[in-house]
Amino acid sequence: MANFSISVNGKSHEVDVDPKTPLLWAIRDELGYVGTKFGCGIGQCGACTVHVDGVAMRSCQMTVENIASRNSEITTIEGLSENGDHPVQQAWLEHDVPQCGYCQAGQIMSAASLLSNIPNPSDEDISAGMAGNICRCGTYKRIHAAVKTAATKMS
Amino acid sequence: MTTNTNRRNFLKVSAAAGGGFLLGFSILTSCEQKAVATMTPELVMPAEFTEFAGFIRIAENGVVTIMNPNPEIGQNVKTSMPMLIAEELDVDWNNVIVEQGKLDTEHFTRQIAGGSQSIRQGWTPLRTTGATARAMLLAAAAQKLETDVSELRTENGMIYGPGDKEISYGEVAALAVTIPVPDEVELKKPEDFKIIGKNTKNVDGRKIATGKPLFGMDVRREGMLYAGVIQPPAFGMELSSFNADAALAMPGIVDVIEIDCAPEGKELQWTDSATVRKQIAVVGNSTWQVMQAKKAVEVEWKRVSPAESNAGHRSKMTDLLATGKVAEARRDGNPEAAFKSAAKVIESTYSAPFLPHNTMEPMNFFAHVTDEKAELHGPIQTPEFLEKTIASLFDMDPADIEVGMTRMGGGFGRRLYGSFAVEAALISKAVKAPVKLVYSREDDMTQGTYRPDYLVNYRAGLDENGQLIAFHVRGTGTAGSPVFENRFPAGAVDNYLAENISLDSNISTGAWRAPRSNFIAGAEQAFLDEVAQAAGKDPIDFRLELFDRAMEKPVGENNDYDAERYAGVIKLAREKSGWKGSEGEGVYRGFAAYYCHNSYVAQVLDVTMEGDKPKVGRVCCTVDCGIVVNPEGALNQIEGGIIDGIGHALFGEMTFTEGKPDHENFNTYRLIRHPEAPSSIDVHFVDNGIAPTGLGEPSLPPVIGALANALSAAKGERVYDQPFTKSLRG
Ligand code: FES
Numbered sequence: 001m002a003n004f005s006i007s008v009n010g011k012s013h014e015v016d017v018d019p020k021t022p023l024l025w026a027i028r029d030e031l032g033y034v035g036t037k038f039g040c041g042i043g044q045c046g047a048c049t050v051h052v053d054g055v056a057m058r059s060c061q062m063t064v065e066n067i068a069s070r071n072s073e074i075t076t077i078e079g080l081s082e083n084g085d086h087p088v089q090q091a092w093l094e095h096d097v098p099q100c101g102y103c104q105a106g107q108i109m110s111a112a113s114l115l116s117n118i119p120n121p122s123d124e125d126i127s128a129g130m131a132g133n134i135c136r137c138g139t140y141k142r143i144h145a146a147v148k149t150a151a152t153k154m155s
Numbered sequence: 156m157t158t159n160t161n162r163r164n165f166l167k168v169s170a171a172a173g174g175g176f177l178l179g180f181s182i183l184t185s186c187e188q189k190a191v192a193t194m195t196p197e198l199v200m201p202a203e204f205t206e207f208a209g210f211i212r213i214a215e216n217g218v219v220t221i222m223n224p225n226p227e228i229g230q231n232v233k234t235s236m237p238m239l240i241a242e243e244l245d246v247d248w249n250n251v252i253v254e255q256g257k258l259d260t261e262h263f264t265r266q267i268a269g270g271s272q273s274i275r276q277g278w279t280p281l282r283t284t285g286a287t288a289r290a291m292l293l294a295a296a297a298q299k300l301e302t303d304v305s306e307l308r309t310e311n312g313m314i315y316g317p318g319d320k321e322i323s324y325g326e327v328a329a330l331a332v333t334i335p336v337p338d339e340v341e342l343k344k345p346e347d348f349k350i351i352g353k354n355t356k357n358v359d360g361r362k363i364a365t366g367k368p369l370f371g372m373d374v375r376r377e378g379m380l381y382a383g384v385i386q387p388p389a390f391g392m393e394l395s396s397f398n399a400d401a402a403l404a405m406p407g408i409v410d411v412i413e414i415d416c417a418p419e420g421k422e423l424q425w426t427d428s429a430t431v432r433k434q435i436a437v438v439g440n441s442t443w444q445v446m447q448a449k450k451a452v453e454v455e456w457k458r459v460s461p462a463e464s465n466a467g468h469r470s471k472m473t474d475l476l477a478t479g480k481v482a483e484a485r486r487d488g489n490p491e492a493a494f495k496s497a498a499k500v501i502e503s504t505y506s507a508p509f510l511p512h513n514t515m516e517p518m519n520f521f522a523h524v525t526d527e528k529a530e531l532h533g534p535i536q537t538p539e540f541l542e543k544t545i546a547s548l549f550d551m552d553p554a555d556i557e558v559g560m561t562r563m564g565g566g567f568g569r570r571l572y573g574s575f576a577v578e579a580a581l582i583s584k585a586v587k588a589p590v591k592l593v594y595s596r597e598d599d600m601t602q603g604t605y606r607p608d609y610l611v612n613y614r615a616g617l618d619e620n621g622q623l624i625a626f627h628v629r630g631t632g633t634a635g636s637p638v639f640e641n642r643f644p645a646g647a648v649d650n651y652l653a654e655n656i657s658l659d660s661n662i663s664t665g666a667w668r669a670p671r672s673n674f675i676a677g678a679e680q681a682f683l684d685e686v687a688q689a690a691g692k693d694p695i696d697f698r699l700e701l702f703d704r705a706m707e708k709p710v711g712e713n714n715d716y717d718a719e720r721y722a723g724v725i726k727l728a729r730e731k732s733g734w735k736g737s738e739g740e741g742v743y744r745g746f747a748a749y750y751c752h753n754s755y756v757a758q759v760l761d762v763t764m765e766g767d768k769p770k771v772g773r774v775c776c777t778v779d780c781g782i783v784v785n786p787e788g789a790l791n792q793i794e795g796g797i798i799d800g801i802g803h804a805l806f807g808e809m810t811f812t813e814g815k816p817d818h819e820n821f822n823t824y825r826l827i828r829h830p831e832a833p834s835s836i837d838v839h840f841v842d843n844g845i846a847p848t849g850l851g852e853p854s855l856p857p858v859i860g861a862l863a864n865a866l867s868a869a870k871g872e873r874v875y876d877q878p879f880t881k882s883l884r885g
């Protein structure tokens with residue numbers, strides 16, 4: 001166990017954990033940001049996606065020690081926008097995307113990162129950019145449409 | 156329509172006051188995009204309110220809370236069931252807060268998520284509840300306004316009388332609950348619906364999009380410990396002994412204990428069928444610490460029943476179908492003679508493997524059990540059965556057990572079997588603390604209640620004119636046959652025989668989205684295409700001829716479908732898809748239709764091939780599920796079932812070696828991903844005003860048949876075995 005300082009959603013937090021603790025479990029269990037989801041723990045499903053210095057990353061695959069040593073700024077779904085009105089979140093509501101909803105925080109974080117890299121994505125860009133996020137309920141068509149809507153909102 | 160009210164329920168009304176439930180729920184306002192985009196302020200239920208029959212709370216300022224009685228697993232009942240109440244109550248949906256009800260056997264019935272039955276079975280009772288409350292509010296208003304009820308009308312939570320007399324629901328609610336419950340109430344005519352039939356956004360949509368705690372995985376309590384369980388690595392094994400010294404020495408680990416989930420003499424429910432009796436529980440201060448410590452426990456297992464491999468299953472099932480003692484499920488005419496006289500006999504065998512559920516949210520549950528009472532809270536499709544098991548296990552009065560339901564990160568049948576909740580309860584009791592049990596993905600995938608593996612053999616006899624004169628289906632699978640003997644083409648063939656035989660196995664199986672239908676629909680629809688081809692007929696024309704026969708002169712008695720509605724969705728799919736069969740040019744089409752969960756679905760699916768790899772293009776889908784309560788939500792369900800069905804038919808397969816599941820996580824177990832979804836899905840609902848039927852399951856089974864038929868067209872030979880990607884590689 002050791003003390004680390006990590007910055008999440010613009011706030012600095014002290015955590016006392018094993019250095020190898022995945023960021024996912026530190027933000028969920030230690031800091032209580034439970035919007036970031038656990039799906040597989042091995043970087044395969046995308047449910048745990050957060051932004052690390054603005055880039056979508058699998059939080060189950062990063063350690064607290066690593067994040068702290070790089071002084072990275074973490075953004076979770078709770079911090080994506082102040083009022084829950086990021087264009088991607090708005091688009092998600094307009095398209096009524098979720099079924100069970102469990103994968104959607106990860107989908108939204110991936111989509112926001114995709115759009116900051118590619119403001120006007122083609123169908124192929126969206127498919128490739130969202131391929132790392134599994135939705136067992138099969139909401140892929142709605143996700144696809146919502147990413148397009150979000151792109152027009154942001155342009 | 157008038158309907159009888161449940162007086163007993165309504166007599167339980169109370170003018171309840173005070174908090175406890177004031178979570179400041181948000182709702183989405185209208186369907187207008189603008190309203191959503193501007194993020195309307197959250198609606199808040201005041202601390203004082205009047206409660207009607209456990210379902211409805213009305214505050215003086217007119218804010219209404221409606222309880223959703225059933226578990227929400229992604230099928231959207233948390234939105235659609237309250238819509239039924241709100242419709243007859245006649246309130247403005249924008250003024251409604253929806254709250255998830257707990258298990259409450261006094262007020263609610265059938266609090267189960269399963270069989271696509273929530274809306275079908277809730278259709279009349281929930282509307283009656285709304286209409287009864289409305290009638291009582293009207294009677295109270297008549298007293299207050301000193302006029303006759305017949306002079307009054309309601310609209311959006313207001314009651315209007317002669318002249319400019321008006322009063323709000325909020326103002327009369329407290330008086331209304333003191334009024335005798337009417338024996339009968341009038342329900343609205345479908346043409347008067349204002350909420351039913353309108354696109355209504357998911358009531359949790361905003362919370363989901365902003366990451367609010369909604370799921371079992373998100374439950375956190377003061378003093379809560381985290382737990383994990385260690386279960387046998389293979390089916391047929393049992394705990395022998397363990398050494399936890401190393402695990403106990405790890406940071407944050409509180410205890411390592413043995414739990415017994417099914418002690419002798421305790422009453423188990425069918426939902427406990429997959430319970431592993433003896434397990435090891437690791438308890439600690441965080442999920443991660445517990446997951447690490449589980450690996451440090453040294454365990455000895457012993458084999459208590461045979462080690463089964465799935466390869467062995469295929470040969471056993473083949474033997475069962477060939478020489479086993481089959482049970483006759485249905486016989487019409489004289490199938491043996493008809494086959495003998497047939498000009499042509501077509502015979503094929505279809506198979507499908509075990510499937511894990513793989514809900515995105517792994518199994519988990521919160522429990523706080525003391526000597527006096529038990530609180531359980533989490534994702535469960537069968538809360539009432541859980542309460543019964545807990546009552547028996549701890550010799551507790553059900554009144555001392557509280558079961559709450561979180562939103563669930565998928566169910567698909569897996570959360571019918573609540574052994575994980577029982578485990579959480581046992582652990583909490585043992586360590587004397589509130590506990591959240593969390594399965595890793597590996598636990599979740601390897602301790603499943605799998606969709607059984609299946610094998611089915613079909614034979615069809617045609618006469619010299621290509622008429623179907625004999626049909627024989629014989630099916631087997633782990634823990635039961637997949638055959639539904641009274642479904643189509645039963646009723647449309649003079650000589651018909653359905654036979655079943657079951658394979659025993661120690662691999663635990665259970666209901667998986669559209670049980671049995673999820674396999675047999677694809678097999679049957681692929682086989683009917685083979686028969687149509689042998690008869691030299693277009694696959695749709697061939698089926699419609701059979702439905703004509705079933706309408707004109709149905710064979711046998713218990714035919715489990717309405718031939719006219721069945722033919723209706725097929726004709727609609729033919730028209731909407733512009734069906735001409737596969738025309739080459741690299742786009743191959745497949746057709747299928749199926750009836751299950753009281754709904755009818757037909758689909759036309761396009762496929763293109765890149766080498767061995769299929770890509771699904773457009774899927775055209777027609778649905779007859781009666782009245783569509785929430786069109787947008789219904790569309791989402793249909794799309795989801797199609798994508799889920801395509802994914803599992805193409806990729807899904809759990810195999811076992813010596814009883815041990817060969818896949819543990821998504822690195823080797825393949826689920827469908829975004830780029831593999833169909834390029835478009837277009838859905839058409841039949842508008843017929845019939846009472847609503849299932850939606851969460853019916854679009855999945857037929858799409859497997861449509862896909863099989865399209866792939867067969869593409870390949871020039873039939874595909875018989877799922878997963879299809881494996882068959883295509885040869
Ligand atoms: S939990 Fe991190 S990718 Fe699945």
Ligand code: FES
Binds near residue numbers: 103135139515564
């Ligand atoms: S909405 Fe259920 S997993 Fe995506």
